Amino acid sequence: MARKLNWQVILQVLGFAVLFESVLLLLPLLVAGIYHEQHMLQALLITIGITFACGGLLSRIEPKKQDYFARDGLIAVGLIWIVLSLAGALPFRLSGEIPSYVDSFFETVSGFTTTGATILTDVETLSRSAIFWRSLTHWVGGMGVLVLLLAVLPKTGEQAMHLMRAEAPGPSISKLVPRLRTSAMILYGLYLLLSLLELLFLLAGGMPFFDSLIHTFGTAGTGGFSLYADSIAHYHSAYFETAITVFMFLFGVNFNLYFFLVMRDVRPLLKDTEFRTYLGITIGASVLIALNILHLYGSLATALRYSSFQVVPVMTTTGYATADFNLWPTFSKMILFFLMVVGAMAGSTGGGIKVVRLLIVLRTLKLNVQKLVHPQKVEALTLSGKPVPREECTKVLAFFCFWFILIALCTMLVALDGLDFESTISAVYTCIGNVGPGFGICGPTGSFAPFSAFSKLVLSFAMLAGRLEIYPIVILSLPLFAIFRSSGKKRTIRRRD
Numbered sequence: 482m483a484r485k486l487n488w489q490v491i492l493q494v495l496g497f498a499v500l501f502e503s504v505l506l507l508l509p510l511l512v513a514g515i516y517h518e519q520h521m522l523q524a525l526l527i528t529i530g531i532t533f534a535c536g537g538l539l540s541r542i543e544p545k546k547q548d549y550f551a552r553d554g555l556i557a558v559g560l561i562w563i564v565l566s567l568a569g570a571l572p573f574r575l576s577g578e579i580p581s582y583v584d585s586f587f588e589t590v591s592g593f594t595t596t597g598a599t600i601l602t603d604v605e606t607l608s609r610s611a612i613f614w615r616s617l618t619h620w621v622g623g624m625g626v627l628v629l630l631l632a633v634l635p636k637t638g639e640q641a642m643h644l645m646r647a648e649a650p651g652p653s654i655s656k657l658v659p660r661l662r663t664s665a666m667i668l669y670g671l672y673l674l675l676s677l678l679e680l681l682f683l684l685a686g687g688m689p690f691f692d693s694l695i696h697t698f699g700t701a702g703t704g705g706f707s708l709y710a711d712s713i714a715h716y717h718s719a720y721f722e723t724a725i726t727v728f729m730f731l732f733g734v735n736f737n738l739y740f741f742l743v744m745r746d747v748r749p750l751l752k753d754t755e756f757r758t759y760l761g762i763t764i765g766a767s768v769l770i771a772l773n774i775l776h777l778y779g780s781l782a783t784a785l786r787y788s789s790f791q792v793v794p795v796m797t798t799t800g801y802a803t804a805d806f807n808l809w810p811t812f813s814k815m816i817l818f819f820l821m822v823v824g825a826m827a828g829s830t831g832g833g834i835k836v837v838r839l840l841i842v843l844r845t846l847k848l849n850v851q852k853l854v855h856p857q858k859v860e861a862l863t864l865s866g867k868p869v870p871r872e873e874c875t876k877v878l879a880f881f882c883f884w885f886i887l888i889a890l891c892t893m894l895v896a897l898d899g900l901d902f903e904s905t906i907s908a909v910y911t912c913i914g915n916v917g918p919g920f921g922i923c924g925p926t927g928s929f930a931p932f933s934a935f936s937k938l939v940l941s942f943a944m945l946a947g948r949l950e951i952y953p954i955v956i957l958s959l960p961l962f963a964i965f966r967s968s969g970k971k972r973t974i975r976r977r978d
Contacts, residue, residue, distance in 0.1 A: 486552065487544065490544045490553060492542055494627075495539055496535075496536050496537070496540030498536070498630060499532050499539065499564060500536030500537060501536070501630055503536055505617065506532065506572070508614075508617060509613045510529065516608070520577065520578075521572065521578070521611060524571070524574075524575035524576035525576075527575055531571070555953045556956060562626070563945065570582060573611060576611065583938065586937075587940065588600060591917075594832075594948035595830060596915040596917050597798075598912060598929050599929065601710075604707070604708065605710065612708055613694075613695070616694075619705075620676070620702045622702055624830060628668060672736065679700055679728040680694065686720045688721060699799065702732075703733065703831045703832070704917070705800030705917050705918075707801065712802045713803050714803040722803060726789055726790055729794060730763065732825075732829060732830050733759065735753070735755065738753060749865075752866060753865050754840060754864045755826050755864070755865070759825065759826050763792060763796055766817075768788075770813045772784070790803045791806050796833075797824075798831050798914055800918050802925035802926075806924070807921070807924040807926070818907070821907075821914050821919075822834060823835075824836070833915070834880070838880065841874055844862050845877075883951050887946060888913055892906050895908060895939055900931065903921040907919030907920040907921060907923065908929065908932070912943040913946060913947040942954065
């Protein structure tokens with residue numbers, strides 16, 4: 482028989498998350514007070530009141546059973562991210578900063594999922610507090626809302642690992658230390674440390690404090706929201722570009738490796754196949770594009786400067802830009818398109834399918850070809866010197882299939898707008914990959930404003946599915962979701978949690 486979902490626990494966790502969002506909203510409220518932005522003050526106060534009341538009521542639910550399993554975790558995570566985005570959109574709509582609620586929702590989803598896609602054509606018109614809230618969602622969503630919640634809650638059972646697994650990027654996740662809460666605190670401690678380092682580097686280069694903070698949020702969460710429509714190109718500074726490029730790359734690295742470095746153990750980093758591949762793809766793509774665009778910039782140094790600042794934001798799915806790569810040769814654009822799909826490392830704040838999944842698929846294909854030639858040959862798939870379980874390979878292959886099926890379905894729906902092919906398919910790719918800018922009308926100098934309200938909702942779904950790696954959002958949105966609820970009838974189907 483199918484086990485009932487523990488809705489009381491799910492709603493209680495949802496309550497804590499919404500309550501936590503009301504606390505986060507105090508930060509843009511402070512900014513609105515500093516800059517005397519009355520319309521945002523009122524909108525934020527109303528939103529804080531709504532989220533505090535709703536979150537407080539839900540968090541007071543006392544579950545009869547505290548047990549919950551993988552399915553409960555997937556449902557809880559999917560529901561929480563949707564509700565937080567719905568609530569987080571209220572300040573934009575209530576203040577009139579973004580008149581349409583659908584547009585406000587799209588912008589908030591883009592922030593929390595660290596996609597960086599925007600419907601704004603003139604971001605400079607936003608108030609300081611709106612810009613701050615928009616970018617703060619990047620920083621919180623980068624490492625994960627629930628990971629932060631697990632780090633600050635005083636009591637978190639070991640079953641909370643189901644929540645962490647459902648939210649964390651990558652095919653698998655493990656605790657750094659025996660206690661889950663301590664693991665979450667370590668991850669956010671490393672995240673905060675790297676963020677502070679970047680903030681200091683930007684301040685040292687002369688960037689204003691508010692600008693430095695916003696771009697640190699965008700880099701750390703690999704989201705890419707900026708204060709200016711022309712992004713980092715606004716500063717015309719090789720120093721800022723270099724500093725942000727380095728930190729984008731660092732935030733695209735698996736945070737578990739930083740933990741080992743803090744423990745003074747460099748062997749995991751040196752032996753990590755995914756890190757070496759991630760580094761190799763980044764360098765190789767930068768060099769190839771630099772050679773391809775050399776005729777546009779005159780010197781190899783300048784070409785490398787622009788190519789690397791496009792490769793790293795796309796590879797890490799940050800989305801910052803200093804050039805309109807829509808104008809680059811097709812070869813360069815195809816490399817960037819490939820990087821949009823691949824993404825960064827598992828366990829980082831980057832999006833995409835993750836480098837480790839690409840490695841597993843390629844090595845699985847290699848083994849299958851070898852078995853065709855030598856049917857009796859028995860060889861295990863290994864990464865970083867460790868065997869990869871067959872079950873893990875099957876999960877990765879299933880993820881790839883689901884990923885491209887979802888892309889096909891979303892593309893067909895967005896195509897109803899009648900926009901050009903390049904803009905349509907790249908919009909879906911960049912949203913599912915949480916990249917941000919694509920090609921065509923949604924390129925580095927464009928926006929998602931031309932898409933219809935329906936398409937924006939489809940793309941919002943794609944962003945959430947991409948950030949949570951499909952399963953939580955898909956399971957939550959399935960029309961047949963009723964099979965997970967008890968109808969009081971006997972069932973003969975057996976399901977494993």
